[in-house]
Amino acid sequence: MSILAILLAATITIDVDKSPIKDQRDSTCRPDLGYAGCLTEVSLYNEAFPVWAYGQGIKETEKALRACGARFIRQWNAVDEWQMGMAGHSNRANPRDYFSLWKKMGIKVLLTLENYSVYPNKSATGKKTSDIGTVKQTIGRYVKWIVDNRFKDVVAGFELGNEPYFGADPETYAERWCEILPEIRKHWPDAKIGMPIAEYRAGDPDLDAVRRRLGEKKMMPGGGEFEINRFNQWSGRFVTAMSNEIDNISHVIYHFYGGDAAYGCSASGFGRVHNFAKIYPQIAGKRVWISEWRERSDEDVRCHRMFFSTLWKAHYMLIVLAQPDVDGVNLHCIGCYSGGLNISMNCSFKDEPWRSGFHFQSDPAGGYNFYPDPDAGYGIRRYEVGPAGPLYRIYTDALMDHPIILEHGLYGKQGKEANFWTSALYYAAGNAERAALARGEPPSRVPRAKGNVEWIAALSGNRRSLALLMVNTTDEERQLDVVLHGSTFAGPAKAQTVSCPHEYVYYYSIPAEPPLWSEGTQRFTSVYGERADISIRPDTVQVVVFPLR
C-alpha cells in the first residue's frame, strides 16, 4: 500500500465484544437472504418443468441451487402444490422429492398457505371447495405431513396468504385464519407464522403491475391516494380482526417493490414497518419477513439483467442485514431474470411453438417473453446462474459461517440514519447515468454515478473468523484500514469478488452468453495485529474473510 493510499484510506473500526445488531442463529430463515420461489412455481406455465427439476434433473437442480446461493426460498400456494404433487399431477413435482432435497442441502423454505379453497379429494381434481371445515382439515393434514416426515427443520415458517390485500375483505379473511390457526398449532405448537401487511404509497410500481394483471375493475376505482388508503386500511382492519390469534403470530410480512427513495425497497420501507407498528401496537415487537422485494415490479423485469441491478441489490441486502428486527427477505424471484437462475426449458409460450428457451417473467412492454437457447436441443432443460446468483452465493456463504451481524457502515462516517439510504441514492444516480446513455450521449460526456462503499461486519459463532460483506459503487478503487477491538488478526485475509467493467454496468446480459461480470479471488496480506489494509475495486461486490486469534 502506498503512502498516499494509506493517507486516503478510510477506517473501519470493529469491536468484536460489542452487542451485535442480530444473531442469525436465532432466525429460522438463516442466512436470511433468500429468493421467492422454489422452482415448483414454474408449473404456472403449464409446464412439467418442476417434475424434471425434482425428478430426473434433481442433480442439476442441486448444483444450480448451490451455484446461485439459494439457501432460503419461498413456495407460493404450498397446500395446492402438496395436494397436486402427492396426487401425481403431470406437471407437479412430488413434495417428498423437493422437501428431501432441501433438507439434504440445508435449505430453509417459507411456505405460503392460502385459506380460500382446497381440493376436497385425494386426487386433487375437480372443483375446489371453500368450506372452512375442509380447508382447515386439509391445511392441518399438510402440517402434520411435514411434522411426521421430519421436515420441520426445512420450514422457516408459514405465511398467511400471498398479498391477500388485493382481494378478500379483511374481516372474513381473518375469521378464516382464526379458525385454521389452532389446527396448525395442534400439530406444530411453536411454528413461526407471519401475517401479510400492505403499506403502500401512491405510485408504487407493484400497485401498477397488479392493476395491469387484475384489470382496473378489480382494483379500487379512482386510483392514487384513495386506492392507497384502501390497501393501508385493509391491513389495519386485518390486524384488528386477527385479535384472537395475534399473540400466536410471530412475524409481520411485507412485500416491497420500487428502489426509489419513496418506495418500499429503500429505507422508506423500514420506516413504514415501524410507523405501522406505532399505529397498531398489537404488532409492535413482532419480527419481519419481507417475502418479496425487487427494485421494479413486473412492469420491468428485464432491468435486473444489468450489473447495475446487482450492485443495487448488494446495497439493499446490506441495509436489510443491518435491520435488527428483519429476518428473512426473498428476492422475487429465483427463476426469472431478476433472480438467481436463468432456466432453459422446453415449454410452449404464447404465439410460440414448443421450444427450448430461457424462462422470462411476463413483460408488458411486449419484448422478449423468453430468449431462445442456441445450445440446447429440442426438449433439453438446463440452468445457468443469473445476474443475482454470484452475489447471493458469496454473501450467503459468508453469512452461514458468520451469523453474528456486528456492524454496518459506509466509506467515511455519515451517521447511522444516512447509512440506510445508500441503495436509494445509488439507484437514483445510476438511473440518471443510464438514462443519459440510453439517450445516446457519448459515455465520455455522461457524469458517472457516485455511490458509496457499504459494508457489514459479521462474526463466526466461535469468534475465530470475521467477514466483511462489501459493495463499492464509487468511481474508483477504495482503500480501507480495518481496526479491530477485542481481538487480533491471525493471518492474511481472503477475498471473493464479483466485478464488472464500468462500461458494461448498464448493459443487459443475455442468457446462454458469456456474462458481463467476472468472479475472482484476492489475498490481502497487509495484516498486522489489530490492523489490516484491504481494498475494493469500483463496481464490485466483495466478501473478505479474516482469521482471528
Add this chain to the structure above:
Amino acid sequence: MRLVFAAFAAAVAVFAFAAPEPDPAAEEATEEIVLNIELDKSGVVSKRVLPMPPAAGKLFRRYLSLADWQCPLTIMKSEGKGRDFAWIVGRNESRSQLVFLTSNLTARPREIRYLLSSKESLTPVYRRVVSDNRGRTWRRFAFEPPHFNGIVCASTSQQGRIEVPPYTVQVVFVRLR
C-alpha cells in the same frame, strides 16, 4: 564508435517496435448505411454467407443457426461480393422479429440506420463475435445496450440503429410491435 552507433540503432529499433501502432479505427469516420425495410415484402429462405475468417466462423456458427431458426426469411442483403463488409436482413414468418447479420472485417465503424414500412422496433439484442486485435483472435460478446425511458426498460431510444463496430461479425435481433 561503431559500437555506439550499433547500440543507438538497436535502441531506435527497440523503440520502433515498442511504440504503439496508430489505431486506424480511431481516425476513421463512421459510415452510415440507410435501409428502408419493407416488412410486407416476401422473403426467401436461402443460405446466408458472410465473409469472416475461420476462427470467427467457428464462434459465429451458433449465432447463424439461431438467426436461421428465429428469422429464416431473407428480405434484403448488401450488393456485390463484399469481401470485408456485408450485411443481410431477415425476418420471421409472422413479421414480429427482424434479424440483421453483419460482417465488418475492416477498421472502419459502420452503422445501419433503418426505417420500417410498418411497426415499431424494440431494443436490439446483439450477439457478436469480436476481435480486439484486428482479427488475430476472436471472442463472443452479447448484450442489449442501455435502454431506459425514465421508469422502465422499454425504451425506444435505440430504435432504428444497428452498430457495426470494426472487426465484428454479429447477429442482431429486433422485436417488432
